[in-house]
Amino acid sequence: MTTPTSPIQDTAVLGRSAPVRHSTTSTHLLEVTDLKVQFPTADGLVSAVSGMSYSVDLGKTMAIVGESGSGKSVSSLAVLGLHNPKRTLMSGSIKLDGTEIIGLSEDKLRRLRSNVAAMIFQDPQSALHPFYKVGDQIAEAYSEHHDVSKAKARARAVEMLDRVGIPNPLRRSKQYPHEFSGGMRQRAMIALGLVNDPKLLIADEPTTALDVTVQAQILDLLNDLQKEFGSAIVLITHDLAVVAEVADDVLVMYGGRCVESGTVHEVLAAPRHPYTWGLLSSVPTLGSEGTELHAIRGAPPSLISLPTGCSFHPRCDFASRVPEGLCSSVLPELSPRPGQSEHPIRCHLTTPADIYEDEVASTIG
Amino acid sequence: MLFYLFRRIALALSVVTATMIMGFFLFFAGPGDPALNLCGDNKCSAQRVSDIRKSFHLDEPVLRQLGDYALGIVKGREITSGGFTRPCPAPCLGYSFKTDQPVTGILLTKVPVTLSILVGVFILYALIGLPTGVYAANRRGTSVDRLIVGTTQTIGSIPYFIPALLFSLYFTIIHTWVPRGQYTSILDNPVKWASGLLAAWIVLGIYGSTGYTRYARASMVEALAQDYVRTAQSKGISHRRVLFKHGLRAALSPVLTIFGLDLGASFGGAVFTETIFDLHGVGFTAVNALSTSDLPVILGCLIFAAAMIVMMNIVVDFAYGLVDPRVKIA
Numbered sequence: 001m002t003t004p005t006s007p008i009q010d011t012a013v014l015g016r017s018a019p020v021r022h023s024t025t026s027t028h029l030l031e032v033t034d035l036k037v038q039f040p041t042a043d044g045l046v047s048a049v050s051g052m053s054y055s056v057d058l059g060k061t062m063a064i065v066g067e068s069g070s071g072k073s074v075s076s077l078a079v080l081g082l083h084n085p086k087r088t089l090m091s092g093s094i095k096l097d098g099t100e101i102i103g104l105s106e107d108k109l110r111r112l113r114s115n116v117a118a119m120i121f122q123d124p125q126s127a128l129h130p131f132y133k134v135g136d137q138i139a140e141a142y143s144e145h146h147d148v149s150k151a152k153a154r155a156r157a158v159e160m161l162d163r164v165g166i167p168n169p170l171r172r173s174k175q176y177p178h179e180f181s182g183g184m185r186q187r188a189m190i191a192l193g194l195v196n197d198p199k200l201l202i203a204d205e206p207t208t209a210l211d212v213t214v215q216a217q218i219l220d221l222l223n224d225l226q227k228e229f230g231s232a233i234v235l236i237t238h239d240l241a242v243v244a245e246v247a248d249d250v251l252v253m254y255g256g257r258c259v260e261s262g263t264v265h266e267v268l269a270a271p272r273h274p275y276t277w278g279l280l281s282s283v284p285t286l287g288s289e290g291t292e293l294h295a296i297r298g299a300p301p302s303l304i305s306l307p308t309g310c311s312f313h314p315r316c317d318f319a320s321r322v323p324e325g326l327c328s329s330v331l332p333e334l335s336p337r338p339g340q341s342e343h344p345i346r347c348h349l350t351t352p353a354d355i356y357e358d359e360v361a362s363t364i365g
Numbered sequence: 366m367l368f369y370l371f372r373r374i375a376l377a378l379s380v381v382t383a384t385m386i387m388g389f390f391l392f393f394a395g396p397g398d399p400a401l402n403l404c405g406d407n408k409c410s411a412q413r414v415s416d417i418r419k420s421f422h423l424d425e426p427v428l429r430q431l432g433d434y435a436l437g438i439v440k441g442r443e444i445t446s447g448g449f450t451r452p453c454p455a456p457c458l459g460y461s462f463k464t465d466q467p468v469t470g471i472l473l474t475k476v477p478v479t480l481s482i483l484v485g486v487f488i489l490y491a492l493i494g495l496p497t498g499v500y501a502a503n504r505r506g507t508s509v510d511r512l513i514v515g516t517t518q519t520i521g522s523i524p525y526f527i528p529a530l531l532f533s534l535y536f537t538i539i540h541t542w543v544p545r546g547q548y549t550s551i552l553d554n555p556v557k558w559a560s561g562l563l564a565a566w567i568v569l570g571i572y573g574s575t576g577y578t579r580y581a582r583a584s585m586v587e588a589l590a591q592d593y594v595r596t597a598q599s600k601g602i603s604h605r606r607v608l609f610k611h612g613l614r615a616a617l618s619p620v621l622t623i624f625g626l627d628l629g630a631s632f633g634g635a636v637f638t639e640t641i642f643d644l645h646g647v648g649f650t651a652v653n654a655l656s657t658s659d660l661p662v663i664l665g666c667l668i669f670a671a672a673m674i675v676m677m678n679i680v681v682d683f684a685y686g687l688v689d690p691r692v693k694i695a
Contacts, residue, residue: 077595080599082595082598082599087506106604109601110601110602110603111601112601113598113599113600113601114599114600114601115601118599119596119599121592121595121596122592123592126591126592126593127592127593127595127596128593128596129593129596129597129611129614129615130593130615130689130690130691131614131615131688131689131690132614140600140602141600141601141602144600144601144602145601176690176691178690178691192596192600
């Protein structure tokens with residue numbers, strides 16, 4: 001059984017498996033179906049996202065987890081149509097609030113950005129323009145979508161700064177980003193993201209550039225604001241502690257594909273995919289001093305020439321448990337195991353639950 | 366702020382002084398001899414050479430000459446040559462060995478020529494270089510971009526005097542489409558002023574703008590790759606606004622820096638342009654003075670050029686404080 005992996009086959013595989021919480025009547029706020037994002041480069045075609053499906057509802061937080069280069073940021077930029085269409089090949093479907101994003105004109109995309117879906121970027125130091133006052137940067141996003149005077153837009157910016165917990169918001173709004181501390185800058189970034197009251201907030205590693213103490217504050221703030229605004233959040237992170245704290249659902253990505261998804265409880269307490277095991281056992285824990293920190297061996301795959309079969313097989317400690325070299329030849333479907341319809345994994349292992357309980361669980365703190 | 370300015374000016378003055386001293390010693394270390402040069406033909410007697418030397422005080426120790434010269438700039442001095450004593454008020458740069466004109470007077474007539482060339486040329490740098498660079502950056506990787514980069518690189522690779530001479534030959538001599546170079550003061554006749562400079566503006570403006578196209582493109586490409594440009598895009602604002610308000614604003618400061626420093630350096634004169642288009646400014650005068658070992662004129666041009674460079678350096682630094690809010694002049 002050696003079927004070559006082709007994008008077409010990949011599509012077929014995804015088509016057959018029913019993705020999580022994925023109904024045909026589109027009632028989800030965001031519904032991504034078989035998304036593929038590729039960049040033609042001088043070295044070859046980079047397949048950043050090779051078939052990804054998920055959906056998010058209002059009031060829920062979906063965490064997308066994975067290493068650098070797993071496609072998590074690329075897939076979220078696609079939701080806002082932020083990839084240059086001239087340099088990007090996209091296929092599949094992204095339905096945002098009932099509107100198909102892929103192929104949508106730039107004019108229509110512009111009306112959705114910040115208004116229906118907004119984005120918070122990783123490093124607020126570089127994501128805010130150094131030459132403009134923080135208040136003006138927030139006001140610009142507001143006046144783009146509201147027919148208001150400059151003064152009204154500024155007042156709205158001050159109001160937003162106040163809501164994200166920045167003291168002295170009026171004075172602060174007239175300052176430049178470099179006059180803010182890292183945590184304050186991220187708060188300002190969140191204020192910018194929420195200024196138009198979007199239904200969806202995509203937070204791309206919002207705490208990565210911050211101190212641990214500030215991280216917690218920012219996460220709490222996001223949680224509070226979500227309750228207040230009732231918006232959906234897509235949280236992109238590689239930090240599993242963050243996931244445990246704020247997410248409802250988790251999607252684990254590897255090599256541009258979803259390898260495991262489910263509720264936070266399912267994925268973190270009963271992970272079924274060897275890559276998720278690797279991620280979890282790589283988290284250092286208190287009391288583990290003296291033992292060597294676990295790392296997943298090898299390096300993330302090249303997105304230009306993904307490994308055949310399961311992309312993770314060259315790094316997988318369990319590939320030998322699968323007979324006939326299936327792992328290196330056939331891409332496994334993303335499918336749930338019996339009795340766990342909401343928790344699909346992309347793996348050839350027949351009894352991942354037993355392997356986890358017997359061999360892996362003890363290594364995870 | 367004021368203290369900073371004073372410190373910068375003091376530093377600038379020391380640089381100019383050092384330039385003057387080095388120029389003085391280099392002149393005497395070099396092979397040129399003003400006395401032999403002034404004497405002219407080969408039949409020049411040793412006695413005559415020695416007389417000329419004496420009359421210009423070239424027989425005195427170099428350090429003493431330097432001291433007299435420097436004092437003259439600060440306080441003014443009296444210059445005795447050939448039995449005459451003439452007052453030379455501060456800032457005294459001496460009298461030309463060759464033409465016997467006061468060097469300050471020579472500079473006053475030559476600087477406007479160079480300045481006039483620079484005005485037009487730098488406007489063209491900004492008008493051609495900046496838009497093409499921004500356009501190319503916006504279309505990065507397309508055939509238009511490659512065409513712009515290729516063209517500017519080709520033009521920039523040709524030695525300047527070749528297109529300048531060819532332009533002069535074809536457009537001002539064979540076909541008289543562009544008036545020949547001729548300097549008229551803008552105060553006397555602005556139209557004649559502009560028409561006399563036109564050829565120089567076109568040739569040097571287009572040639573030099575190729576560098577600015579590439580600076581602007583590189584700077585803009587870098588700016589457009591910044592996270593804050595993506596943030597701007599995610600706000601839903603128009604591409605035009607993203608490009609100009611967010612991209613160009615950030616891309617402008619490095620280009621402005623080069624622009625200012627280049628302008629400062631250009632006050633030393635555009636030798637080829639001034640020679641080919643018959644516009645005798647500072648550069649032409651300096652080169653001419655070098656070939657006749659006319660020490661006071663050489664030094665005058667040198668000091669002027671050095672002063673302009675350090676002045677523009679200060680201007681650029683202060684401009685940076687205005688453009689970039691992160692820079693505080695203190």
